[in-house]
Amino acid sequence: MTATGLRIIAGKEFSDHLRSRRFHLLFAILAVVAAVGMITGAVQYSKDLSDYNAVQMIAEGDDDPTLAGNLAGMKPSVLSAYSQMGMLMAGIGVVLGIAMGFDLVTREKESKSLKSLLAYPVFRDEVINGKALGGVGAIALAMGVVLIVSVAIMALFGIVPNLDELVRILVFGVASFLLVFTFFALALLMSTVSKDSGSALLYSLIVMIVLSSFVPIFAYTPVYSAVFGDAPTPPGMSTYSYQQSSSAYMVTTTKVGVQASDTIDPEALAEYERASREYMNQKRTITDIVTLVSPTGNYQTILGAVSQPAGDSTPWLGNLLGALACNVIALLAMPAAFFALAWVRFMREDIR
């Protein structure tokens, strides 16, 4: 591989993206949505902070250590503003990624410029690498601008993030970039396997729907029950309730409530608790797998963890990323896999 060909192609692709009307339109929507999300989040943050301060003053006035202790983990974080922005990003960023990649190779085929391009003194891998690099550059630029806009909006509201929050904002930016890049790489793959841009777009959308909407269906309780069976039935006639939550740093819990008037065999209850725990563990495993397979699922998991309210209970970022290692790896591995497949397919492309 020669660096010259790669640089020329990447430069052209980057410039093409930046000049493309499609990119302008989606980037404008992304920037507006991010700005609106940030403004809404910043307003909400200011309100939450004011409420928190008011409650804290009451706690200090009453000299109630229990209330003060409970408040410690409830201090609002500037990151909560990014939570809203991230939800919007998960929708529009995906479309931006697909829009930037679906015709990168098919457009060359359709305009019949691919044969000429490959007849220049360049290796094939320079062509596909250059296309990917140009796209990555444009995505990075778009994400960078969105991040700067978001910090600027916070500054306008007089919110100054501390170092930990700045690092978390950066993690949010990198995760958003990886999400868009995942769908860009997917669209690039579809562009290499399809004969025309229309088919490439269609295939990209189908895979996107499968990964973002179809696969996560299996984690929803009704669908999960239909596929893997219902949760164990509690013994007796009492009202039972259980809580379950799953995330990278929260422990799954199962609680069973029993009314005092019930007469329940303790063995049946123990068996029920065991079966419930097993069911919950299985469900959590399935949910985690489903999340790992879905790029938006990983992104939302990371986003949710990164934008948790600050306070004493907030884990240190290093620990947090350690706990999210699987999601981070999955978010890195998926675009890498899509790009590797696109690369192999393009290298084997039959030119006639």
Place this chain on the structure above:
Amino acid sequence: MIRCDRLTRVYNGIPAVDDLCLEIPAGEVFGLLGPNGAGKSTTILMLVGLIQPTSGACFIDGVEVAAHPIEVKKKIGYMPEDVGFYADLTAEENLDYAARFYGLKENERRTRVGDLLALVGLDGVGTKVGGYSKGMRQRLGLARALVNDPAVVILDEPTANLDPRGVLDYRRIVRELAERGTTVLVSSHILPEVSKVCTSVGILARGKLIASGDREMLSRAALQDRVTIDVETMTPMPRLDSPEILSAEYSQDACSARIVAKNDISALIAETLYAEGILPRRLAVEKPDMEDILLSYYTEGTA
């Protein structure tokens, strides 16, 4: 300058190019002729390094294409049959982009691109290539093939979409290239075009080179075993009889005939008519044109 050594390319078990041996000396304008599916484009794609041979090898200026594709691509200029450009760029921008790959500096590129656009008659056209006619694209394709001032120019169906003026310009450019010592390989099915610009030709059929040489040599070779003689007389002529005659067709009034013989027996026919006291009105030996020559080879090649 161009050499194919037992070059073979197989698609799904069917050889598109089959054991092709070909040598084109430097400075030659070589016409590669053949019917559709003969393997012309596949041969060219292997010569420009776009596809790998299944077996055998091809060389440009002594460098094996498959082993050193970048080195070879720097030496050649290629215009594909279905020439394509970036529709959202102007002709100048398209050529400038192509020139970057050959390491030309900005000022060199500007001069070169301007000269080439003037050469193909597209200077001053500021519109984007998306609005070009097929002929204009073909002209631009020719300019792009020359952007690196190549030692070998390979043109696949170069006049397919050109208007008469464009064809004249194309012939002029090819002749100028030949005068400068550039080797030109032209693949075409437009036979008059090949015969007008090429100094030698090769005929492909079913992936094999069935004949090659200069035009006269091919003509002689094609004429080796048959000559057509048209005879017209004032009065009915007798049936001509000679072991040289392969076939003969007479008109109903026997005043005209079309004789196909192994050799030129026009003198013998004249003598026979004179002996019979018949006045000849016309006695003509048909010289086959390029198309006849080609068809005779195609027939042989596909038989």
